Amino acid sequence: MNTMQLECFLAVADNLSFARAAEQLHVTQPAITHQINSLENELQAKLVRRTTRIVELTPDGRTFLGYAKNILKATHFAKKRLSEHHQDYIQTFSIGCHSPSELNLISPVLKQLYQTFPTLHPDLRMIPFPALRNMVEEEAIDVMIGFRDEKINLASVTYVELAQCGITCALSKEHPLADRKQLTLKDLNEEPIVLCEPDRCAEAIAQLQGHLLASHSHSPSQIYFGENLECTLTLTKAGIGLALLPNLPFMHQEGLTYVPLENESIISFGLYHKTSFNSPILKTFIQILKKLCQPF
Structure with a gap:
């Protein structure tokens, strides 16, 4: 399929005449x-019905009409972007994350x-x-949102801390421990628990x-696994069961109670960016994120 085919089809659809379509496109009628x-032939569908008296679109032709218009619009827009100096008026900014929770955090930042x-x-x-770790190391994206990862090689990327937090336990509101002010590892050993995949x-x-997996006092039937945080x-x-997550408000979901865990672990949340990438967009992006993270 090419643009000439689509332009001819749209011209015929607009004029319902092969002769007028040829005049409009400055080509011959046989063309x-x-x-x-x-x-x-390419679509294996009859698009136009033509007799000695009339030209009309078939049902398939009417269906394809909208697709043809959209394809040509996208093609013309792409040509325009590539033929003009679009870098002067379009500023691309690639952001990687690994959970919908982080997308929710990014949304108000982009708005600002x-x-x-x-x-x-x-x-x-x-x-x-x-995969995200590899992309930021190879500078395939501008920014990666997430937790500090000691496995990331900082030779070509820079880490900016946005917040520090402890660990909290997520429980259903009906859970017997939901009214506690704090929980201990001993409490967790006595309860069914939902574990998130380590890579997530x-x-x-x-x-x-x-x-907990190594020391859980209950049977394996009381240990559950979730592919990701959601x-x-x-x-x-x-x-x-109950679950563990960083005590960051944007990761909390409605319908659950969150009780801090008595634990000395401190989690660093922030972003990685290409060290060579030092644009005004990045600086403003970091400033806005830091303000949003201050209440953490």
Whole structure:
């Protein structure tokens, strides 16, 4: 499929005449016929019904009409961007994260960024953490939101801390421990627990989960697993067990109670960015994020 085929089809659809379509596009009428026929052969569908008296679109032709218009619009826009010096008026900014919770945090930041940079074009990517780690090390993205990871090579990236927090336990509101002011590891050993996949949580959480998995006094049937934080909290809301997560308000979900865990672990939350990337957008992005993270 090419743009000439689409332009011929749209011209015929607009004029319902092969002759007028040829005049509009400054080509011969046989050329219009050839392009329509080749398009129909490629799509394996009859788009135009033509008799000696009338030209009309078939049901398939009417359906394809909207697609053809959208494809041509996208193609023309892409050509315009590539032919002009679009870097002067479009500022791309790629942001990686590994959970919907982080996307929720980014949303108000982008809203404020647009007030200063109206030509901003964010490129958001939600990717599993191991792949995200590789992308930031290889400078394939501008910024990565997440927890400090000692495995990341800081030779080419810079870490900016936005907040420090402890660990909290998420429980259903009906849980017997929901009214406690604080919980201990002993309390957790006596309760069913929902563990998040290690690659999807902060390192301190993963280590603590490993400790609980090794020392849990109950049977394996009382230990549950969630693929990510959202799955883990969904099981927790169902009252299946309690879960551990960083005590960051943007990660909290409605319908749950959060009780701090008596633990000395401190989790660092922040962002990684390419050391070579030092644009005004990045500086403003960091400033806004820090303000949003201050209450943490």
